Structure formats: structure tokens, C-alpha cells
Amino acid sequence: MKTVHFDIDTQIDFVFPAGALYVPGAEKIVDGIARLNRHAGEKNGIVISTMDAHAENDPEFRAWPPHCVAGTWGQLKPAATLLEKRAVVANSPGKIDLSGLRQVLLEKQTFDCFTNVNLEALLGDLQADRYVVYGVVTEICVKLAASGLLKTGKRVELVTDAVRSLNDAASREMLREFTASGGVLTSTDAVVSD
Numbered sequence: 259m260k261t262v263h264f265d266i267d268t269q270i271d272f273v274f275p276a277g278a279l280y281v282p283g284a285e286k287i288v289d290g291i292a293r294l295n296r297h298a299g300e301k302n303g304i305v306i307s308t309m310d311a312h313a314e315n316d317p318e319f320r321a322w323p324p325h326c327v328a329g330t331w332g333q334l335k336p337a338a339t340l341l342e343k344r345a346v347v348a349n350s351p352g353k354i355d356l357s358g359l360r361q362v363l364l365e366k367q368t369f370d371c372f373t374n375v376n377l378e379a380l381l382g383d384l385q386a387d388r389y390v391v392y393g394v395v396t397e398i399c400v401k402l403a404a405s406g407l408l409k410t411g412k413r414v415e416l417v418t419d420a421v422r423s424l425n426d427a428a429s430r431e432m433l434r435e436f437t438a439s440g441g442v443l444t445s446t447d448a449v450v451s452d
Contacts, residue, residue: 261388262390265295265339267308267310267400268393269309269335270335271333277325279325279326281394282422283422287392290419290420291393292339294449298360299361303360304362304384305341307364308364308399309335310366311348311365311367312333313328316367318367343360345359347376348365350375352376369398370403389410391416395424400432404441405439416444417445419446420446
């Protein structure tokens with residue numbers, strides 16, 4: 259079974275207390291994210307790591323504090339979550355050469371990773387049977403990624419000990435909707451033991 263991991267928005271501005279839009283407790287999942295990403299790389303799989311890449315005056319900043327401005331420290335991913343063979347895929351049309359890659363850093367400007375114009379083609383090229391999803395924020399960007407992946411008809415698993423939320427009630431509702439739609443809840447230990 260070919261598996262593709264989705265590491266959603268685990269960027270410095272979200273996962274560390276000094277970040278511009280810190281998600282409480284997110285620093286506690288960084289080691290688990292790193293473990294999941296390494297596992298995917300060791301199994302010759304690929305990790306699609308979504309990343310906000312905002313302009314300095316991004317319209318999103320009317321609703322949220324400025325965060326993950328392209329080229330800033332806060333936009334980066336923690337070093338432990340990065341794999342050696344990786345490429346950045348901007349949100350502009352282009353062909354992606356996947357040869358030898360273990361990680362795709364997929365840039366986006368909105369909550370939904372499916373707004374990156376390259377994602378649909380990337381999924382077509384990867385031909386996964388299973389998607390494993392984790393990261394931040396459970397009830398926003400993780401929710402949109404997981405629901406988009408469920409639409410592919412493939413198995414989608416959400417790693418519950420490798421996500422964090424801003425709103426616990428909304429997160430619980432997201433998990434309920436996810437499982438009701440056929441999604442599977444799992445853990446880091448279960449994923450890395452396969």
C-alpha cells in the first residue's frame with residue numbers, strides 16, 4: 259500500500275511559543291511530527307508538508323495576526339521535521355519532478371492546501387492508496403486537508419497525538435465529522451510500526 263504523509267502547517271510561527279500565531283501545546287508534537295516524517299522517508303514514501311507563505315499585507319491578516327510571511331524565520335519549519343531530499347512547490351503552475359524526493363514543501367496562501375494549483379496533479383502523480391494527516395490547526399487547516407483527501411476515495415488516517423487545536427469543541431466536532439465520513443483515527447506509534 260503506497261502511503262503519502264501530510265504534515266500540515268507545522269511552522270515556527272504556529273508551533274513555538276515565540277511564534278506570531280502560536281497554537282498552545284503545539285511544541286509538544288514537534289518530536290512526533292519529526293518521527294512521522296522520518297518514518298515516511300525511511301519507507302521510501304513522501305511527505306507533503308504544507309506551509310503558509312503569506313505576503314506582508316496578506317488579506318488573511320484582517321482576521322488573524324500577521325504570521326508565516328514568506329522568507330521570514332516564522333515561516334520556516336522546525337529543522338527536526340525536514341527531510342534531506344526536499345523541494346519547495348510554490349502556488350504557481352509548474353511541473354514537479356518527484357525523482358528522489360522525500361518531502362515536498364507545498365506553499366499556500368489560504369487555509370486550504372487544495373488551493374495550491376499543483377496539489378491535484380501531485381496527488382495524481384503519487385498514486386497513493388493511503389494518506390496519513392497530522393499538524394496544526396485541527397479544526398481549520400488539518401480539517402480542510404483531511405476532508406479534501408477523503409474526497410479522493412482513498413484511506414485517510416488522522417494521527418490524533420500529532421495534532422493541536424485552538425478550539426477544543428471545534429476540534430472534537432471535526433474528529434466526529436471526519437470519522438462519520440470514513441476517516442480513521444490513529445496514533446504515531448501505530449503509524450511508525452507499520
